[in-house]
Amino acid sequence: MKALDAIDVAILDALQRDGRLPNVALAKAVGLSATPCAERVRALEAAGVIRGYAADLDAERLELGLTVFIEVAIDRTSEDAFGRFRDAMLAIPQVQECHMVAGGFDYLVKVRVRDMAAYRRFLGDALSRVPGIRETRSYAVMERVKESRALDLSHLRG
Numbered sequence: 001m002k003a004l005d006a007i008d009v010a011i012l013d014a015l016q017r018d019g020r021l022p023n024v025a026l027a028k029a030v031g032l033s034a035t036p037c038a039e040r041v042r043a044l045e046a047a048g049v050i051r052g053y054a055a056d057l058d059a060e061r062l063e064l065g066l067t068v069f070i071e072v073a074i075d076r077t078s079e080d081a082f083g084r085f086r087d088a089m090l091a092i093p094q095v096q097e098c099h100m101v102a103g104g105f106d107y108l109v110k111v112r113v114r115d116m117a118a119y120r121r122f123l124g125d126a127l128s129r130v131p132g133i134r135e136t137r138s139y140a141v142m143e144r145v146k147e148s149r150a151l152d153l154s155h156l157r158g
Contacts, residue, residue: 004049007032009156011040012049016150019053056149064112067141068119070127071105075134082106088130094122105137116140 004012010030014021021029027037044050059065074081082100089098089109097110113119119140127136 004156006157008040008044009153011037011044013153015041015050059112063114066113066115066119067144068111068113069139069141070109070111071137071139072107072109072133073105073135074107074132076132077106081132084131085133092126092130094126105135 007030011026014026014029023038023041024034026041027034030037032040041050059067072085074085085107086098089095089107094111094113095109096112097108099108100106101108111119111122113122119138123138127133
């Protein structure tokens with residue numbers, strides 16, 4: 001992949017704010033004509049810099065108002081145990097994010113459910129069936145201060 005220039009960064013910044021931005025409007029915003037702009041977007045997609053496009057759904061309006069972060073410690077730190085845990089997380093629809101971390105536990109998991117009763121069912125029906133979990137700690141979110149998928153691209157602007 002070629003190095004990103006200022007126009008590529010501007011395209012990425014605009015598209016991460018509005019993935020449905022029409023090409024003509026995007027081209028105008030970054031100072032290009034439509035055809036070169038579309039070619040750059042295709043190149044960024046082909047290079048994997050743009051992985052896809054998705055709708056940003058409002059979890060609360062869809063009755064998924066409770067977010068819980070879970071620290072998970074697994075009983076063995078082997079590749080096999082990590083693989084089984086990873087596969088289990090990929091199969092659970094309530095899990096929005098799962099990150100292997102360094103520190104006092106092995107994984108940080110983010111789940112979204114309807115309410116605390118639904119979270120208790122999640123614990124009993126889904127998480128308790130995941131092999132190899134030694135210990136968990138749950139943190140229910142009381143207030144969302146900031147939630148963003150946008151990346152800070154300032155380091156790419158020369």
